[in-house]
Amino acid sequence: MMAPFRRKKSNKEFPVKVCTYDSELEFHLEHRATGGFLFDLICRTIGLRETWYFGLRYVDKKGYKSWLKMDKKVLDQHINLSNPEGCVFMFMAKFFPENVQEELVQEVTQHMFFLQIKEAILSMEVYCPPEASVLLASYAVQAKYGDYDEAVCKPGMLISENLLPQRVIDQYQMTPQMWEERIKTWYADHRGMSRDEAEMEYLKIAQDLDMFGVNYFPITNKKNTEVYVGVTALGLNIYTKENKLTPMTTFPWNEIRNISFDGKKFFVKTNEEKGNSVATTFYSEKARTNKELLDLCVGNHELYMKRRKPDTMEIQQMKAQAKEEKHRRHIERN
Structure with a gap:
């Protein structure tokens, strides 16, 4: 294009x-x-x-x-x-929604997120368990090919497609044909789903994955232990170096009073009882890491606050147009 x-x-x-x-x-x-x-x-x-x-x-x-x-x-x-x-x-x-179905309005926006998340899952940047991987693959096939047709979807057709993370394939002693049959079983159940509906179902499952929408940065804490800070739509998470799935500490945006950095030091100041605040200090190898970290924090916090206010006229208009467009396509399909 x-x-x-x-x-x-x-x-x-x-x-x-x-x-x-x-x-x-x-x-x-x-x-x-x-x-x-x-x-x-x-x-x-x-x-x-x-x-x-x-x-x-x-x-x-x-x-x-x-x-x-x-x-x-x-x-x-x-x-x-x-x-x-x-x-x-x-x-x-750069930023991710809290709820894909409620927040992503335009079909082009949904499609962009679908492609990016699919790539992150298949490249194993985002961990996805086996069962969810197969279900997601079936929605990806529905989005690409439309309804399952036995005459078109001949044996071996899906084998050449990149549909599952290599980690999942390596975990089981299954042939490509066996994986294809597993995916086809789910795929056949999605009859009647349009591309945008299949992509939205994909995103609804993907958003529940632990690593969805998390930007990770390697840092050290005051004990000089290497950890990860993860910036999300809901706040900051701290992870051990060995486990990027389950945070050991979370700082929700509504409990954070201030975030700043000074060179390689990164400060998170949280609200405590009686109006006091507590500052937690982290250390990055490079000051530029802290600049990007702060930029993502500011952007995510702004969107967090925006979501908690009534929709602007622009968003109301977009939602109305999207609803009309979806209704028109539904009538055309039926």
């Missing part, structure tokens, strides 16, 4: 390549273009209005993964211009 327009290049422009999980976009930006300008251009191109979940991820000159800042010029953010493809960015979810 290409951008809807191509302009003649000038010496004051530079090429940009933007990847999503199912397409690539190409633009030419003026040297003074900001991250926000590029971001808005992408959102308009793909028709995305729920912009607050997403960001642009890239690898900078030093090899660090970074989020593009919206208020700064693109070229002022240590972009690697030596790449023959130009500036390459990944358009992806």
Whole structure:
């Protein structure tokens, strides 16, 4: 998929390549273009209005993964211009909803989340147990192929598909044909589901996985023990180095008074009884880790507060349009 327009290049422009999980976009930006300008251009191109979940991820000159800042010029953010493809960015979810069904309105937003979460599960970045993996695979097949048809879905058709995490496959002494039959059994039950309905069912199961929507950062505590801090839609979690599934400590957003950092030190100040506050200190190897950590904390906290207020007119309008569109498609299908 290409951008809807191509302009003649000038010496004051530079090429940009933007990847999503199912397409690539190409633009030419003026040297003074900001991250926000590029971001808005992408959102308009793909028709995305729920912009607050997403960001642009890239690898900078030093090899660090970074989020593009919206208020700064693109070229002022240590972009690697030596790449023959130009500036390459990944358009992806930076923040996650608390409840996918209640919060994700547009079909394009749901589709973006579906593709990203599916990739995270299949690459084993997000742990998914075997039974859930098979069920999720069946929804992914329904989303891709539509209703199960024995004449079309011949034996061996799903074997070449990447549908299950390798960890799950290695856990059992089962042939590819046996896995295919397990997936087909569930797949046949999803008859009548549209693509967006199958993707939403996938997300509803995925959001209950322990690692869904958690951004992990390696840090050390005051005892110099290596731990992970996980930033989520609901707050901060602290995990042992050996267990990224079950947090040993949680700091809900409504109990956090202040978050800050000073160089490599990261501070979490929580509310206590009688109006007192307690500060917990963590240490990162690099100050840049704390910058990204704070950025994710601020963004997640803002969305947490936003969810607890009445919907804006924009969101009410989006929900009404989405409801009408879904009703129209339902009538067309039947």
